[in-house]
Every structure is written in structure tokens, then in C-alpha cells.
Amino acid sequence: MSDELVVVTVTYSPGPHLNRFLASLSHATDRAVTVIMSDNGSTDGAPEEALERYPNVRLMRTGANLGYGTAVNRAVAESLKGDAAEAISDFFIVANPDVQWGPRSIDILLDAAARWPRAGALGPLIRDPDGTVYPSARHQPSLIRGGMHAVIGPLWRSNPWTAAYRQARLEPSEREVGWLSGSCLLLRRAAFEEIAGFDERYFMYMEDVDLGDRLGRAGWQNVYVPSAEILHDKGHTTGRDPARNLAAHHTSTYTFLADRYSHWSQAPLRWTIKAALAARAGLVVRNARRKQAKGRR
Template identity: 25%
Template sequence: MSDLVKEMDVLVVCYQPAREGLDELLQSLDRERLRSGVSLRLLVWDNSISEDARERVNQWVAAAPAAFAAQVWRDGGNLGFGGGHNALLAHAKADWLLLLNQDLTLEPDALGQLQQRASSAADVAVWEMRQLPYEHPKVYDPSSLDTPWFSGAAFLIRRTAMLQVGGFEPRIFMYGEDVDLAWRLQAKGWRTCYLPQAAVVHHTYRYAHEVKPLQALEGTLTNLCLRARFGNWSNVARGLAMLGTEIMMPSSFPGRRWGLIKLFFRFWLRFPYFWRSGREWRGKGQSQFLFWNYAMHRDGAFEVFKSRVGVEVAELPLVSVIVRTHARPDVLREALQSLANQTYPRLEVMVVEDGAPTAQAMVEAEFAGRMNVRYFATGEKVGRSEAGNRAMAAAQGEWMNFLDDDDQLFADHVEVLLETALSQGKRGAYGLAWEVATEIDSYSPFRYRELNHATVHRQPFSRLTMWHHNYLPIQAVLFHRSLFERHGGFATEMDQLEDWNLWTRYTLHDDFVMVEKTTSKYRVPANAEVQQARQGKLDEAYQYALAKQAEMKLTMTPQEILALVGDFNRSQTVVYITKSSLRHMFQTWPGLRWLYARRQVVRLGLRRMRAWLPGRA
């Protein structure tokens, strides 16, 4: 690793800010500056248009500690987000620039995490910070942390890289300029990465699923412009067709339809510029257009994450993640990298190798200094189930999670599942998982192509459904150690569906809870022949697993059985209406109440109609 980053220039573009928010930002910067030892210089561009707001910015900059050498600039107008940062770029001197929105605060160790990563990868231009309470849902690689684009709210960027591509696009006033900058950087060979351990609290949404008119309109305009710059005529045509559909849809805020119509003409005024400028960038980056998105999105965009200010890490429960592997260290490496990137700070990683210690050298050399990892091999081959049992018995965590060596966890997996389980008083929680159809080119080195991502299981917890089939991918589940102590581990004679047998036993007396957020990935073969052979083994194992279920005993009251059946019916049907609920609806709804009061007359009329039908006696 190269020397740690010693200094950063902090760039903040203001617009009509509240003084309280500015003070909170400055306090968090000062706290993290002292914690990390990084020297910070504060550069502020003020786009505010009112004299009161400008005076607030002046007072804030004047009150900043001398260590920040804070300065403010303005030109009397509003240059927009990108334009303001371009203006500050001319005054920046540090090799690394930290761009922060005015309405956020830094979480503990945010600068320290940035400092470590910025010093370790020479081909990375940008490290994007994680946003709380709502993480941006776009996809990223859980192991390498590469992201298709980065959010402009909070990120660290190399000054040389930003200068190389000319900074932000000045013709994008707001929203989407960060996507444009990311794609131009990637076209020049730079990587853009996400750093979930470096977090900020961003006060951008007043409530979940809030619709922001300016974001909706300006973001749509930018999407069309980027289609012209990075895409082709087909991309532009599809964008305009989507715009036409949006215009015809019901308005989600006043003025939406008229704003979209005006947007159509605004786009055509910009089209020649973006189409011509695309000659330099078109086809060179990783640009993609998925409807109005620029990448795949994970489910759970508005899952709430709490701030860690004031939280003592030592007081958090220890979570043991158990990784079973056998003689493929290059595959294992990716799984362990996804664990090293977890945002939950108290992890124990148990790597158990079924057989000879093939991966020991790699694990100890690459991960022993990065996380709390324990490796052991069984020596002789004992099977994946027995290997998992030995790891569970040796694990020290109060909570446990499995991760097979060819699967990955997104960085928030442990954090979000543990928070949900604790808040709801459950002994198990599971998230949504992507099933990834994958073509493997080589296992050493590990080279592959992900062809498709699908959320196959979105099943709220149901015991009856669990007894019928497994809807819990093994890596998706976090469970309490007491379940292992009560019910034991895997059935050692099972080499397929051993996790299904485990979950049926662990949920005999304890409910699990589903979190509707995509927190993990598991691979399945894309090759049809391999799929068929794999499915054949699973079909054989299914019958044995059913036989194992027949050995289980469960005592329930009639009321509990009725509740169980009711939950199952509701989970398996699109609409579930009982006779009592239907009767209640007819008795209480005004339009139906009149019909219900005259039900005897209706019945008599129906009988007469049946008697008049041909063929009736």
C-alpha cells in the first residue's frame, strides 16, 4: 500500500442553505479531520440568490476553524451544481477532492475509510460514499465495489482525473451530471467505486418515496441528453417514446404534464450539442439505459439505516459468517471480499475447507489483516454438511449467516438483517436475493459472465410454504445461535437441500421475517445441460428431504393451525377474501349496503330467472 492521503480539498456548492445544516456539516468535518489526521481545506461556491442566504454563507465560512482555511466565491448568479464545482476546481490544489452536498453530515470514520481506500488503488478515480438513511439502490459489484456510476452527493475524486475530462458538463444544470461525469471517466480508463463503509447522513428526502418535481423533470431531460451523447438513434427514439408515455400518465405533482411537454422542446435545443460531443465518448464506457435508470436497481430503496454516531462497536452483537469451500481459492476470494466490505462492524468470518488446506495461504495473506477471519480445514473430506456443522460449533457469534464460496453479500446484508431481527424480536431474518445465471470460463483464475439477474423468491414467512419447498437461499438468512443449540446443524447425510432441511427445523417454533431489500447474490449455471443435471440431483434430494420432514413433530392448537392455513392462503393467492370479510364489506360499504339489505329480493329474482331459462322444468 502506498502512503496514506495526507490532505484533501473539500468542495461545497451552496444554494439558499439553512445555517443549522451548514454548522452540522462543519462539525462533522472537524470531528473526522481530528480522528483521521487528514488536512482539510474548505472551498465554498455560493449559488444563493437572496442576500440573507449569502450572508448566512459568509458568516458560516468566517466562523470555520482556522485549520480549514475556508474561502467562499460567487459571481452573483446560479451556476447550478456542476457549474459551481467547476468554478471551485480552478481554486483546488490537493490531489484528492471531497465533494459534499450542503445538507449532510459525515458518519464516524468516514474520512479514515476514504483515506485508506484512496491510497490503495491507482486506477480508481472516484470513491462514492454511502448515504443514510436511504442508500441509493443502484447495483455495484459486492467484491470489487465497482459501480456503473456514482452519486454526486458525496464522493472523493482525483483532481487529475476530473481535470482530464473537463469537470462536470456545464450544460446540465441539475440531476444526472454525476452520471455523465462517471461515464466520461470510465471512457478514459478510470474505475469508479462505491465505499459503503464511508457514510454520510443526507437530509434529502422528507419522507420515503417523496416525489421531487425538479428532480423528476431535470432528471428526465438529462436522461435524454445522455442518450444522445453516449447512446445511438435507437436509444434516443426509445427515450422520446417513454417521454410521450409519461406525458399521457396521470400527474404525480402539479404542472408535471406541462413541464414534460416543455422538456421535449428543451431537449431538441440541446440535442445537436450532445450528439456532436458524443463522438468522443460514444461506445467507450459502460453506459446503459434501463428505462429512466442508468443501471440495475436493487429492491429496498427506502429501507432505513440508522446513524452510528454515539454507538459503541464493542456493545454490538457478534455475527459469525460461515463460508464453506473446497479447493477453489480464486472463487473463495470474491466471497471473502464481499465480507470485507460489510458495513456491520462486528463480524467473525469462519472459513471451513472440506479437505486439505488449499486456500489457507490466500486467506491468511490477503484477509487476516483486513477483518476478523478464522480459517481451518477438516483434513480429510467430510462433506459440506459436516464441515458446516464443525464451523457452527466453533463459531463465537451470537448470530450466524452462511455464505457459500461462489455467492456474494452486498455490503449492507448483515446490518439490515440484524437490525430487522432485533427490532421485531425474531430469531431469524432473510433478505431478497438475486439468482444470477452465470457462465464460468475458468475457476483459476475465476472468470465468468453474469447473464441475468432475477429475484426468484419474494415469499413472506410461511411455515406451510416452507414445508412444501425452500424459498430461503442459504446466504440470504441470518439466524440466532440458539436455533443451532436447540435443533442442531445440517443433516450430515445430505449433500443437496441440506439448507432446506435446516430451515424447516429452525422455523418449527420460531418465525423468521422477510426484509424486502436485495442483499445478496447466488449463482446458478447458465448452461442448459448443466442446469438439467443439477436439477436432476435436486429432484432426487427433494424426495429424501420430504422424508426427513416426516420425522419432525410439531404440537399446535386448533387456533394456531387455522392461523397457519390462513397465512398460507393469503401468501399463495392474489386476493384472499373470507366469507366473513365479504359479508362485512357488503354490510359497511355504502353502495353494497343497499344491495345487502335487499338480498332476499335479489335471491328471489335470481330463482325466477333460473326458472325461465330454457331447459328448466
């Protein structure tokens, strides 16, 4: 295969973020790049403007808001159609349209992939807009560690379970982790195809945790590569309706945990998890709505 790299981004009225995403892409790699915008129903005209402005961009309309993972799967399948399919790389990028690329960030990820032949997913260091490092490389959420993070985290942010889960007290280093933020991933096609891509039951949230878990179970690695850096303005999506997004996060969390504790004998555990998540969701959603109401005054 050639060096041509496919970059998939899911658009849903991305606004000016999309232009910054595409404009900064030239800083990330010297390779030939094709960007597939998997559009979930944008109404702001940004994907159409990008299509006119950037010759290496393709627009694929999904026909509805199908969710993040489903839109990615559709775009990856689309990239394999036609005569050009034989010319694409063994890797592809999945990234949110509110990402801005750091210098050589994609090339650095590809160099790391050569050092980690069993890496199914590789992720960069992610900075928030204020320059702080986002904890994008984490352990899988075990029942105790993940449960304590979920229940105690909103009340005691510096608790040891959250710190351990997020690996927040570790210095950035290239290493294998449990999962990587889906806001920017270099994915090996063979690994992605082996596990049938993203689980399409997840509309939003936890699809990256699930992907990392299933890659690990299939014998692949999730590798954190902090020498590659991006900036992620994640508030552009969560800011639209934080209460709705928080509720969706808890729904996806239950789907993830119920899958991992699916035996009939674990039914009481699933009931407990569901009740705890419902209580937590009620608390954080109410808080989010109060903040929204204050912001409108």
C-alpha cells in the same frame, strides 16, 4: 504535495444543513481541510454565517445559479490558483451541504484510494435520515435496464430491472461500480482534469452518472467504499419544488442517453427515448403537483 485537502460544496440557500456539514467535518478526517463554498446565489445568509464561524472556509460566489456541475468546476479551478496550489492533495472532495459526516469517513475513502490506484472517484455508503441505505452505487443505465427502470419503476418499485440497476440486492462491499452518487465523492485530480470535470450542460441531475461513465471510458474506476458512511438529507433540495426537479431530471436523462446513441442511424431510437421520457415526466410531475396541492390543504 501535502496532506491538505480541499472540500467543495455547492450552496444555494442551504439553511442549517450547512452548519451541520461543517461541524461534522472534523469527525471525518484528521487532515488539514479547506472548504470552498461555491455559492449559486444564496439568499438565506447561511454561507456568510459559516464564513465568520469557521476559519477554514472560503466563499466563492459564482454570480448566478449556474447549476451543480458548473459550480463545482469553478471551485476546483479556484483551488488551483495562487501560491497555495502546490500544497494541496492529489485528491479533493465534492459533497452536498446537506451531508453529515460519519467517523473517519474521508480518511477511510483516502485509504481505499491507495488500494485502488486507478480509482478516479470513490464514494461512501449513504444513509437516508431514517437510517436506511440509499442505493448510491449503481450500474450504468443500459438501454434495456435503464429504460425499464425509468418506465416501470414508478408503477412497480420492486421490478427486477430497477433492482439490478441500483445493485439493491447486493450486500455492501468495496467494489468497482458504474457510477456513484454525486452527493459525496472523493475525486482524483488527475482523473477529473483528464475528462475536463463535470459536463456543464447538465444543470442538475445526471451529471454524476455522466461523470462516472466518462471516467470509465477514460480507463479510470468508480469505487464504492461502504466502510465509509455519511448521512444525506437529500429532501432539503428536492422538497422545494419537486415538480420542477422531476422535469429537470428527465431533461438531463435525455441529454445523457442522446449522447450515447448519437449516430445518425440511431435518430429513431432517440425520438423514441424522448417521447417515452416526456410521457413519464408528465405522469410523475402531475403526481408531484397533486401531492403538493394536498399538502397545502
